[in-house]
Amino acid sequence: MAAEIKTVGVAGVGTMGAGIAIVAARAGFRTVVYDTRQDALDRARRQTEGFLAKSVERKKLTQPQVDRILGDLSGTTRIGELAACDIVIEAVFEDLKVKHALLGELNRICPPHALFASNTSTLSITEIAAGSGRDERVVGMHFCLPAQLMKLVEMSPGIRTSEDAFRAAWEFCRALGQVPVRTQDSPGFILNYFLVPFNNDAIRLVEAGVAAPADIDRAVKSGLGYPMGPLELLDLVGLDTHLLVAEALYASTREPRAAVPALVRRMIAAGHLGRKTGRGFYSYQGSAMFGG
Amino acid sequence: MGYTVLRAGASRSFPQDHALLAGAAQDGEVVVIIGADAGAAFRKLARAETRTAVLIELGTECLGVHTGEFRGEEGSNVLGFARFRLGDADPSNLVELVRQPRTGEAAVAAARKVLEGAGLQVAVCGDFAGRIIDRLVRPYYNAALRRLDEGLATAGDLDTTLRLGLGYPEGPIALLERAGLARHFEVTQALYEAYGDPAYAPARRARVAKQKQ
Secondary structure, three states, X not given: OOOOOOEEEEEOOOHHHHHHHHHHHHOOOEEEEEOOOHHHHHHHHHHHHHHHHHHHHOOOOOHHHHHHHHHHEEEEOOHHHHOOOOEEEEOOOOOHHHHHHHHHHHHHHOOOOOEEEEOOOOOOHHHHHXXXXXXXXXXXXXXXXXXXXXXXXXXXXXXXXXXHHHHHHHHHHHHOOOEEEEOOOOOOOOHHHHHHHXXXXXXXXXXXXXXXXXXXXHHHHHHHOOOOOHHHHHHHHOHHHHHHHHHHHXXXXXXXXXXXXXXXXXXXXXXXXXXXXXEOOEEOOOOOEOOO | OOEEXXXXXOOOOOOOOOHHHHOOOOOOOEEEEEOOOHHHHHHOOOOHHHOOEEEEEOOOOOOHHHHOOOOOOOOOOEEEEEEOOOOOOOOOOEEEEEOOOOOOHHHHHHHHHHHXXXXXXXEEEOOOOOOOHHHHHHHHHHHHHHHXXXXXXXXXXXXXXXXXXXXXXXXXXHHHHHHOHHHHHHHHHHHHHHHOOHHHOOXXXXXXXXXXX
């Protein structure tokens, strides 16, 4: 465990925040999860208990270990309870104003040595840090979904992040049992910078009638050994989510491949968001396939 | 279904023994022409129109180069194919099967049956340069090489991120080193000439590798 970090705060208990909290508590850190909504905290607690119970069933953890993890994990709607944290990882909505308001409040509450980490996937770490009041101690820590299973963390220093702070966050990431990679503070970092345009290109092949979704996915899996085809993945992620991420990437890069293909907006208008609505590039009621 | 394999020069799709070659008969309903000169061999093929399907191995060219095109209404019993292969790496198990707008469904089904019967995976696509995989991966590889130059991350961290984050078997930099940067240059340059899309313009490192040859 990183010597200077004992207590971890996680702000925002959506899917990412809840997963990050599991990672921190599982690694032996006292972990305080903050969200403004008690129902969100309650739901995350139930999901966490369910996930850890399955970990016992699969013999990844023992029951005493789970008891210890749950004992180290607490939730609160009072931001003041993050005052003892040595690091706070924010996983709130991808809105710069929301993040600035949160970090500004945390800056008043937390001790001067505390690190602030952002799980943003699309916003600039430097811009987030600029509204924190301690931009030399703000670091990008982008976990992959689902955080409790995926080892990779993209770590980015902002322009004013001190090397000491970045090194401490890096060591903390390793103490979590994660695999950190260093990237520039650049739109989409590595994963989304490459994934979003690749998926857009696959959508454009459907639009252009080059091949049907199933043929594109089969080609990518058989030819390249990828675990999922891009159109299967988009159906899983949801086209509405893809639109948000791609629009953010395009707004900051203006790269044509990041621009969302017109087909995406038509499919969203038709309610074809992917698995969550039963239809996207594929139909999930039967074997019939939507050809775009 | 019986099929015949005709050899017309060195084949990129089948450089070595394969079940498809071993299972060929003397006078099958389907004719599979392999090799760099497959198109020329097709033009000399007798009774081509009487076969259930004729398959021509393609390089980077479109099928229409061999069959001709007419107002978007072209298509017959003739299909193109290529087994996907990255540079100098071994061929993958994927065959991209190229059809035209009016290609007969019976010909597509027969071709698929022959190829899948030999243990290959088939993805059907239209007659476009780059087909499916090259259209998708060449911009991605060019972007990876460009961002490496720009210092987004080290080559190792780029590869690690894409392997661990997306489950790819290999990162783009290691893959291009293994398969050949110069070969990537050739493929992506051909696509750049075909489409004029800057995403296909060869990245600096690919151009340097080609010039060094």
